[in-house]
Amino acid sequence: MLEASGITVRYGRQVALDDASLTIEPGVVTGLAGPSGCGKSTLARVLALMLRPRSGTLTVDGDPVLRWRQRAPRELRTRVALIYQQPRLAVDPRLTLADVIREPLTANGRPDDGRVAELAGEAGLTGDLLTRRPHEVSDGQLQRACVARALTLEPRYLICDEMTTMLDASTQAHLVRLVNAYRERTGAGVLAISHDTILLNRWADKTVDLFDPADQKQP
Template sequence: MLELISVTAGYERANPVVRNAGLTIAPGEAVGLLGPSGCGKSTLARVAALLHRPDSGHVVIDGEPARGWRHRAPREQRTAFGVVFQQPRMSADPRLRLADLIAEPLRASGRAPAARVGELAATVGLGTDLLSRRPHEVSDGQLQRACLARALALRPRWLICDEMTAMLDASTTAALVGVVEAYREETGAGLLAVGHDRHLLERWCGRTVEWDTLGSAGGGG
């Protein structure tokens, strides 16, 4: 179970964008978090993935409280999450070839990336001819495929997709949602899908939570 309990978070302590928010996701469950742009959804998603320390409240991962944030989180908790952000060009190092981008978490964990990179590229529908290219040499959709492959590299137990398809066309959106769903079916991973497209979230997720039911404050993130 992934639990967010009474979370308050933001970037200015006097004006948090998330206030007293609670959310639970069971293993294998797909939960959509629906709300307008700028309401704080991304901040909550970053808290859930241990990328942003909340001002108060708790994150509990499989019954164990989070013991740190970002690089200070213990490896077994940090690698439990795979995250895909809205804007792939802001989450990808422009100097890296796509193969190296996908291999980042494998190298960081001391694992040999060679065979795994090709497997991940095939899983997300990324042609091997693209793996030697850098972000500026591929489309947004191709780069987001590489970012999803990177998120799956360590076989996470929890996926956080923060507006993953917002910049993509309908066919690429369907393809990437299909990859995520196949991974969930295979592994039993839980999913938090953040977005403002009600139709997409309700088709994708078994349960969709409205932002204004979380006890949260708008105005950022």
């Protein structure tokens, strides 16, 4: 379980997130809805250990998170992967798509063993595209690479922050399928963050609302 409780985040005097609690169970797609500016993306970064909250606790499979970002143990932070809304901002513009997908492997000193090709294939990226740089592919193709990258290290939890908002219906369906197949194969927990309630109704096993007090008190 990925459990966040009583998370509060402030930027200066501005409160971005006030006492939010959320649990992501393994093998389950949890949907998170809510209007923009309510702190969904902030919570996503906290859950991925990328933002240190002012107060509150986060545990990953029972291990409490005490340090954040690069100070967090590598093994702990690679257990949670984050997929961003805008793929253009989420990849280094100098890397080819293959490098983007391979990045987590090389960062952890692991061999490729055909994993990059396999993941790219699942994401629907064919050979030639993998040698391109981000500015030479469409948003949809880039987001496919981002999803493949997120799955490279087989994370236990996957945070999808408005993953398909910029994409057409067909690419959306493909990426959701990819994430679902991964979840079924590995039993990973998924948090699907979206403003699109129709999408969440279809994708998520259960949906929580950050503003609904009943959800806050979930055990």
